[in-house]
Amino acid sequence: MGSAGSVDRGPIRTLVLGCMGAGKTSFMRQMVKNHTKQVCLRREYYVYCVQLNLLNVYRELKNVCTSMEIAINEEQSKAFDTIDEYRHKEKFPQKVIDSIVVLRNSQLFDLCRMRQRILPLPQNYNFFIQRADEFMQQDYSPSENDIMMSYSQTCGLYMEEVTCQGYKFELLEMPGHHLWRAKWAQHFDDPALVVFVIDLSELCDPAFYNQGHLENKTVSVFNSLVNNPVLANVHWLLIFNKTDTFNDHSAGFDFKRLANHLDTGDSARSFYRSQFTTKLPRGKCFAHMVSLVNFKDSQTILTDMFKRIGKMHRERPNLT
Numbered sequence: 243m244g245s246a247g248s249v250d251r252g253p254i255r256t257l258v259l260g261c262m263g264a265g266k267t268s269f270m271r272q273m274v275k276n277h278t279k280q281v282c283l284r285r286e287y288y289v290y291c292v293q294l295n296l297l298n299v300y301r302e303l304k305n306v307c308t309s310m311e312i313a314i315n316e317e318q319s320k321a322f323d324t325i326d327e328y329r330h331k332e333k334f335p336q337k338v339i340d341s342i343v344v345l346r347n348s349q350l351f352d353l354c355r356m357r358q359r360i361l362p363l364p365q366n367y368n369f370f371i372q373r374a375d376e377f378m379q380q381d382y383s384p385s386e387n388d389i390m391m392s393y394s395q396t397c398g399l400y401m402e403e404v405t406c407q408g409y410k411f412e413l414l415e416m417p418g419h420h421l422w423r424a425k426w427a428q429h430f431d432d433p434a435l436v437v438f439v440i441d442l443s444e445l446c447d448p449a450f451y452n453q454g455h456l457e458n459k460t461v462s463v464f465n466s467l468v469n470n471p472v473l474a475n476v477h478w479l480l481i482f483n484k485t486d487t488f489n490d491h492s493a494g495f496d497f498k499r500l501a502n503h504l505d506t507g508d509s510a511r512s513f514y515r516s517q518f519t520t521k522l523p524r525g526k527c528f529a530h531m532v533s534l535v536n537f538k539d540s541q542t543i544l545t546d547m548f549k550r551i552g553k554m555h556r557e558r559p560n561l562t
């Protein structure tokens with residue numbers, strides 16, 4: 243590991259943690275891409291996952307229409323039922339394709355959006371709606387971007403060993419589901435680094451639409467990690483992710499509604515950021531705002547970060 247003459251101290255043991263859907267697997271994929279130049283080995287294996295994301299958008303749209311009391315006609319209702327009842331296989335039958343086309347061509351999305359600009363639908367729903375035709379084609383093959391934009395919940399432990407800037411990292415992602423969060427600490431086996439991924443857009447959601455305050459689950463999950471004695475000496479990399487979604491959600495938003503002293507998106511972001519960084523000792527914490535679905539930005543930031551972290555590890559074993 244490291245440059246010529248350095249002692250081989252073994253890989254940097256790294257925990258990749260954060261709430262469900264924050265972007266941990268997206269981070270892992272960017273690290274794998276950095277190492278192997280591709281996000282995964284067999285892109286064709288992800289057809290099912292991308293298509294399932296598309297189906298889930300339409301399954302949820304029905305609930306959104308119902309909760310917003312948007313009238314659904316008989317043809318649309320049948321289309322929703324067909325999608326609901328469909329047991330997903332990789333090749334969509336014609337009736338599922340027809341149902342998606344009926345809903346895609348309906349005004350339902352627009353009607354919902356007229357009531358509420360950001361809809362409570364699965365992540366990246368605009369992307370899936372816009373690309374629906376492509377995802378339904380018989381010979382569809384996912385691009386790397388399609389895979390990055392799709393969500394599939396991580397089950398169990400996801401491990402990768404990657405080399406970045408000449409330094410070896412042993413990455414361990416644990417699922418963010420609350421049942422798994424209760425088990426996280428059982429797997430804290432002498433880590434040197436914690437990568438904590440924060441969904442910036444989720445942080446804003448409660449403030450924008452619900453309680454109107456800044457308290458958030460992510461902050462309390464983070465606090466319990468910081469207070470865990472096993473992690474007392476680790477270094478931290480805080481990744482404030484989904485800047486693209488944050489910018490999209492916050493466009494035109496009056497930030498004074500969050501708190502009087504916050505008047506722009508930038509000040510709100512800095513405030514959020516400080517809620518995490520102030521809990522960590524100085525010199526032990528790196529923090530970055532990024533959009534992990536953006537290859538160029540992510541690769542630049544991660545390469546730079548991991549070069550600095552790797553160098554510190556070489557100079558100070560286990561980063562302590």
Ligand SMILES: Nc1nc2c(ncn2[C@@H]2O[C@H](COP(=O)(O)OP(=O)(O)OP(=O)(O)O)[C@@H](O)[C@H]2O)c(=O)[nH]1
Binds near residue numbers: 269365534535
């Ligand atoms: N728009 C946008 N979507 C993102 C970004 N990063 C991740 N996502 C999406 O967020 C969803 C969840 O990402 P994952 O990386 O699977 O989340 P996770 O933290 O591994 O989730 P669990 O494994 O369930 O705990 C996916 O649909 C990603 O495409 C981002 O920067 N921008």
Ligand SMILES: [Mg+2]
Binds near residue numbers: 415
């Ligand atoms: Mg995951």
